[in-house]
Each structure stands twice: as structure tokens, then as C-alpha cells.
Amino acid sequence: MALLGFLPNTPIVNGTVVLVATGLIWIGSGWLETSAERLSAHYGLPAVVQGSIVVAIGSSFPELSSVVFAALSGVFDIGVGAVVGSAIFNILVIPALSGLAAADTLETNRTLVYKEAQFYMIAVSALIITFAFAIIYVPVPDGPPLIGRITRPLAAVPLLLYGLYLFIQWQDVSDHADAGVVDAGIRRQWVTLGAGLALILVAVEQLVGSVESLSTTFGIPELLAGVTIVAAATSLPDLLVSVRSARDGNSVTSLANVLGSNTFDLLVAIPIGVLIAGSVTVDFATAVPMFAVLTLATVILFAMIRTDLRLSTAEAYGLLVCYLLFVAWLITEVLGITTVLK
DSSP, rough: GGGGGGOOHHHHHHHHHHHHHHHHHHHHHHHHHHHHHHHHHHTTHHHHIIIIIHHHHHHHHHHHHHHHHHTTTHHHHHHHHHHHHHHHHHHHHHHHHHHHHSOEEEEEHHHHHIIHHHHHHHHHHHHHHHHHHHHHHHTTTOOOEEEEEEEEEHHHHHHHHHHHHHHHHHHHHHHHHOOOOOOTTTHHHHHHHHHHHHHHHHHHHHHHHHHHHHHHHHHHOOOHHHIIIHHHHHHHHHHHHHHHHHTTTTTHHHHHHHHHHHIIIIIIHHHHHHHSSSEEEEEHHHHHHHHHHHHHHHHHHHHHGGGGGGGHHHHHHHHHHHHHHHHHHOOOOOOOSOOOOO
16 A cells, blocks of 8 residues: 555556655665675674675565565565565676676685585575475465465474574684774664664565555566566665675675575575464465576576686676576566466
8 A cells, every 4th residue: 555545556656656665775775785884894794794694684674574564465475576586686687787897807706606605505495395395284275286385383494594504604703803993983883774774664565565556456466576576676785785896896795795685585584474474375386487497597607606716797798698588588477478387
């Protein structure tokens, strides 16, 4: 409902709210990410941990908010679609644009490839297995095939895996000898962080409500609406952070933010939505093709960044072509030309 019911619920109004909410998400994420980076520098966190934990969680807050509000509104597929669509965007588009923005090539290192990238691939597999458990052990009675419910015990599986990820990162921080940077305005950075979170919460709540209304009006499946509109809006913060880091010569932080954001989205954002709602229905026939695309995109990026431990300009353009093919496939699904998504 547009602006808590103060504006009429029409497509034009809802479309305007989507645009305004997207702008507010961008502004709030800028506050959040700037303060997160300065807090990381103040406490002396290593570059990989700064990118994969602090900055990644900050830039992933829009996705987390979208899942929570979608679950509370009874349109969990929009939230799942936003997370999966955002993850695909993050994996294909953000590294490509970051590589093009870098002065030379986008450099990586073995820690990023063998820890962050591989753990992220495990995260993708873990969420697919969690969805499969929902179909096998908690099927919807008298419902269509391949529809089940993700319960709170099932949601704990990916959350426990993320706990392991945090433990590994904590060990890296313990081994890091950087004393940190003295910042007299550290209290102001915490206030800025909180203000950014609050602005994002309000904007995402309005965004999810407007997208729900638009998808109902035009008959767009909730998952597809989440994959396209909500995913694009919530991915803007990740794009801003990674491109800026690459332009400043911080290639490791740029790529670690992408992988860390996706790991957080898959292992934390979706399970938290389930914990809040109690249980949610998941359509495995729709989710599996999207996860298949995400898995393929992950394998492509992993192969590219492993080659000479860098992402070349040609490889960056290749990632953009892959994303355009994904968008073209989504268009054929909406038009009914292909029927992979059930």
C-alpha cells in the first residue's frame, strides 16, 4: 500500500513509489557503507574480512529487509526472488563493471578464491538442500507437486553454516596484526550507520508493498517480480561499493563484498524471513531453475577469477553477456515463449 494508505493504490503511484524507494535505498546504503568502512578501518579489520563481513552485511541490508517484509506480507516468493535475482546480478554484473572500472585488471588472491568463493558455492548448495528438505519432509497437503514449507528448524541449517563462516573470519581477524586507525568521530559513524539502516527499512517496506501491488495488477508471478524489480533496486548498494573499491585499487575488497553479500543473503536473509513468519511455502519447480542459473553463474565467475588470479577486460564483458542472456530468458518466461518456471 503506497505510503501507508495516504496515496491511491494505482499503477502510476506504485511505480513512482518504487523509483523513490530505490533512490532512498541508494542514499541510506551510502551512509551505511561509508560508516561501515570507517568502522572497519578504526578497528583494524583485514581487507578480506572488511569486504566479506562488514561492508557485505551493510550492503546486503536491503535484501534482508525485502525478505522480512515479504514474509510478513505473505508474499515470500518476492523476497526469495529478490535474493536470488540480486545474487545473480551481483555475481555477473558487479564484478564485470568493477573490472571495467579498475585501472588495469581486477586482481584477486588465493585467500579470496580458495576461501570466499568456495564457501559461497557451499552456501548455494546448502540453500538448495534446505529447499529440498522442505519438499521431502514438509510437503503441502493436497497441494501441487514440488511445493513444501520451510519451517524454523529447517531455516536453522543455513544459519548454522553462516555461524561457521563467521568463526572462520574471526580466526582471520585474530591473526591480523593491524592496530587500526584512530578516528575521533567514531561515535558519529555509529549514528550514521543506524540512520542508514532506518532509512533502508522504511524504503524497502514501501518498495515491497508497491511491487506486490504491481505484480497483482499486471499478473506478474511474485518470484519474477522479485527477481527483476526488487532485485535490481536492492543490488544498487553492492554495485556502488564494489565499483568504488575497484576504482580505488582495492580489488580484493571489491570482489569480497560480492561474495560476502551473496553468502549473507542466502544463509541469513532467507532463513530470518522464515524465523519471523514461522513457516513459508516454497515452490521447488520455480526455485530450482533460478538456483540452477545462480549455480552456473557462480561456476563461470569462479573459473574466471581463478585464471591467473585476475578478471580481464574480455572476461568482464563475457559476464555482462551472460547476464543479458539471463534477462532475455526471463522475458521469454513472462511472454510464455518458454515454460521452464512453473
